[in-house]
Amino acid sequence: MLMCAWVRAQEIIILDTDSREPVMNVAVFNEDKSKTAISDIDGKVDLRLFSSQERITFRHIAYQTKKSLKSVILRQGRRVYLTMNAEQLDEVVMSVSKWEQQKRDVPQRIVSVDARTIAFSAPQTSADLLQQSGQVFVQKSQLGGGSPMIRGFATNRLLLSVDGVRMNNAIFRGGNIQNVISLDPFTISSTEVIFGPGSVIYGSDAIGGVMNFYTKKPALAMADSLQVHGAAQYRFSSANMEQTGNVELNLGGKKWAALSIISYSDFGDLRMGEHGPDSYLREQYQVRVNGRDYVVANPDPGTQVPSGYDQWSLMQKFAYKPNNYWQYDLGLHYSETSDYARYDRLVRPTSDGQGLRSGEWYYGPQRWFMGNFQATQKGQGAFYDGLKTTLAYQRFEESRYDRNFQDEILYQNLEQVDALSAQLDLENKKIGDLRLYYGAEYVYNKVGSSGYLENIETGEVENGPSRYPDGSTWQSAAAYLSGEYRARPNLTMMSGLRYSHIWLHSEFDRSFYPFPFEEANLSNGAVTGSLGLSWFPKEHLQLTFNTSTGFRSPNIDDIGKVFDSEPGSVVVPNPDLKPEYAYNVEMGIMKNFHDRLVLKGTAFYTYLDDALVRRDFSFDGQSEIEYNGELSNVQAIQNAANAYVYGFEFGMEAFLDEQFSLKSNLTITEGTEEEEDGSESASRHAAPTFGDLHLLWEVNSFKADLFLNYNGEIAFEDLSVSERSKDYLYASDADGNPYSPCWYTLNLRTRYQLNEAVRATLSLENITDQRYRSYSSGIVAPGRNLILSLGYSF
CATH class of the missing domain: 2.170.130.10 (TonB-dependent receptor, plug domain)
Known part of the structure; x- marks a missing residue:
């Protein structure tokens, strides 16, 4: 028994300094390399070979080499922390x-x-x-x-x-x-x-x-005794006076472990920058006093009132590993926000531009729960070398509350989704150079939806129209097969095939709207596939090619929703929808110049057939209906367009020396929607050209990152039609038309590791205090922002 205890006392664990994750395949040896060992998949290694006062070296290709006496390592809790090299690429x-x-x-x-x-x-x-x-x-x-x-x-x-x-x-x-x-x-x-x-x-x-x-996963112990590890973090941000706290605790035994993480964040109203379009300022906002709505002047137009909210999150995980072949994991997640304002709706002006349309517009608490159980088996089976079985239940809750200016009626919509899923994923490596992956999946969603009308003066509440058909269901069953074939040492081919079948059922309540139908039923199947290759014609040159298809089957939101999409328009249900399909091709290149400079580039093209888009519609023969007390143009989701998107993605990493490195990314995207009548319009979700440039310096326990973020301009003629109608969110060009200006921010982020337990991060974002609103966004981005983060691990 004493011998067993001594053996266990010689085992240590090697961890990443930043992530605290185990590091496998670390070479461990003495000065003359006469004694060697290597860390296992859990980062563990046995030091019995080494004497107490022997100097031990820890070396890994991705990390900085570290040396220490064995006696010091054992005295410091049998843990060794390694710092990753700047030039390490994800493998x-x-x-x-x-x-x-x-x-x-x-x-x-x-x-x-x-x-x-x-x-x-x-x-x-x-x-x-x-x-x-x-x-x-x-x-x-x-x-x-x-x-x-x-x-x-x-x-x-x-x-x-x-x-x-x-x-x-x-x-x-x-x-x-x-x-x-x-x-x-x-x-x-x-x-x-x-x-x-x-x-x-x-x-x-x-x-x-x-x-x-x-x-994050629970960490098992290295010995039979219970091991306790944890961390605490605090974050402050000046742009919205954020206060965030986080606590993490891990209890680990040899075969079981438990990880608990809880976080709370309090965000105040967001402050924008000083230099930019005056149209972004929040000059006035809504208040209600003595039963009347008023528009009052904002004493600080740079503060976006109201925009603050708070949120708390909890994660609890358990792991049980009875042997080297099986592991069982249970994960529980819960997150909840407070009410939070939909800021872009609160800044909408009236048609004459003299006031604000909404008296209130906010989301109720957004709640999410997930319980996830997974059983994993490793080792050779009859038909697989690895097996994962995943069962999950999720609960989503969200709600919307809106009231027109000077209106006493508060419209409320509450939604819940219960989602069940079961997955079986298998890995097989038996067939020569062919590696197979295959599996099956089933997903079931049930939607609960209700609506209410509340008189905020009298407190009277009556039933109102729901956003979705209450009790609607959406189901999916699928099976897939994917293969990776190493044709040559420098050539790998990957291909896959999947069949999915979707069922949807909704029954419409005709109490509030005279729907010309009573229910919607959908049953469709889709086959998708992919084929690609990765080729290294030379050791430091990689060429990739991939072609793939994708699809999206209409969901309850597409088929059964009733809501106001924009001022003066209302979206109504359309049960006659079919899936949309995407066809994609991409080519990539990466060149490594002596591990000092890495250049990457990807070109892509995607064609979307039968695209689901929102277009004008006829509801029971009418092009306009009354919605929330306003005569509104009728629209619906329809398979009314095709679309194509193409673009280029570039990346660069340069390692100037052991301390300095450069990193940059650039993305260029163009998108167009083709209507049934042959007309074309810009795609709403094609982002402007955007990118960044980072200069990093890392030495010993200090790391600094000076970086530039930038976005290109989207001119008026390149804005989608739906975005042009939101002129109150955009700047005006020389002709008075809305457009999205280009912008940049200069930022500095630093981190100092005081010791193995304490680290501090200090950042200054948007140093030049630019006032900008990202494309399609409703809220203006933060101005100059000081961020302080402190972390403690034990």
Whole structure:
């Protein structure tokens, strides 16, 4: 027993300094290399070979070499922390097949954001995390929001996934969505973004891309005794007086572990910059006094009143590993916001421009719960070498409250979605150079929707029209097969095929609107595929080619929604819809110049057939109906257009020496929608040209990043028709027409690791205090912003 205890006492764990994640394949050796060892998949290594006063070296290609005495390591808690080299490129990705693959073998473009990058950037929300990558454009209608745009697609044409479970539900809309902020950035260990269709693995909605968020995992102990580790973080941001706190606690045994993370954020009203268009200023805002609405002057027009809100999040995970072959994981996530104003609706002027249209417009608490159970088996089976079974339940709650100026009636819509999913994913590596991935998935969504009309003076509440048909269901069943074939040591081919079938059922309540139909039923199937190759004609030159298809089947939001899309227009249900299909081709090149300069480029083209778009419609023979007390033009979602999007994505990394490096990204996107009558218009979700340039300096425990963010202009003639109608959100050109100006920000971010337990991050964003509003956004971006983040680990 004493011998066993001594053996366990010699085992240590090697961790990444920033992410605290285990580092595998670390070479461990003494001065003359007569004694060697290597860390396993959990970062563990046994030091029994080495004497107490022997100097040990820890070396890994991706990390800075570290040396220490064995006695010191054991005395400091049997943990060794390694710092990643600046020139290290991501090597392993999981999003394409749901299993680990070498990134160099994947023909699709993938952007990875690892834990150390997340810790350094300290984003306010997960939407900001995506935006700070420099390769995803994010739109914001209000401070409590963030709607990504990728390759000319957005919202329900992009797929969100958390730990392999799709977050998209039956009421994901074509308008901007903010579900991504439900995920706490403090819980994320890494993020992978697939550019282009991902329908082979992820099914419907994965047309423009897939955003995968992988959350932190519980850490098992190295010994039989219980091990306790944790962290606490605090963040302050001056632009909205943010106060954020986070606490993390991990309890680990040899076979089980539990991880708890809780976060709370309080965001005040957002302040914009000083230098920019005066039309962005919040000169006045709404108040209600003694039963009347008033427009009052804003004493500080640079403060966007109201825009603040608060949010809290909780994640609880359990892991059980009875042996080397099986592991069971249970993850529980919960997030809830306070009410938060839809800022872009509160700044809408009246038709004469003399007042404001809305007295109130806000979202109720956005709540998200997910319970996710996964069983993973590793080892050779009869038909697989790896198996993952995932069962998940999600609950989404959202609500809307709006009232016209001087109106006593507050219109309320409340929605809930219960989502069940079951997935089976298998990996097989048995057939020579062919590696197979295959699996099946079932998803079930049920929508609850209700509407109310409240007289805010008398307090009387009566039933009103719901946003969606209450009790609607959406189901999907699918099976897929994907293969990776290494034809030569320098040539890898990947291909996949998936069949999906979708069922939708809605029954319409005709109490408030005389719908000319009673129900909507949809049953359709779709086959999607992909074929690509990754070729290294020379050691430091990579060429990639990929072609793929994607689809999106209409959901409850498309078929059954009733809502006001813009002033004077109302969207009504349309049960006669069919899926839209995307056809994509992309080519990429990467050149590595002696590990000092890496250049990357990708060109892509996507064609969307039978595109679901909002267009004028006839409701029971009428082109106008009354909605919320206003005569409104009737519109509906229709398969009324085709669209094409093309563009170029560039990247550069230059390693000037061991301390200095440069990094830059540039994205150019063009998109056009073709109407049935042959006319063309600009695509709403084609982002302006955008990019960044970073100069990084890292030495010992200090890291600094001086960087420039910039966006190009979208002229009036290049704005989509729907955006032109929102002239109150845009600047005016010389002819008085709305347009989206170009803008830039200069920023500085620094981090200092005081010791292995304490680190501090100090940033100054938008140093020149620019006043700008990102394309299609409702809220003006932050002005000069001081950010302080403190972290403590134990």
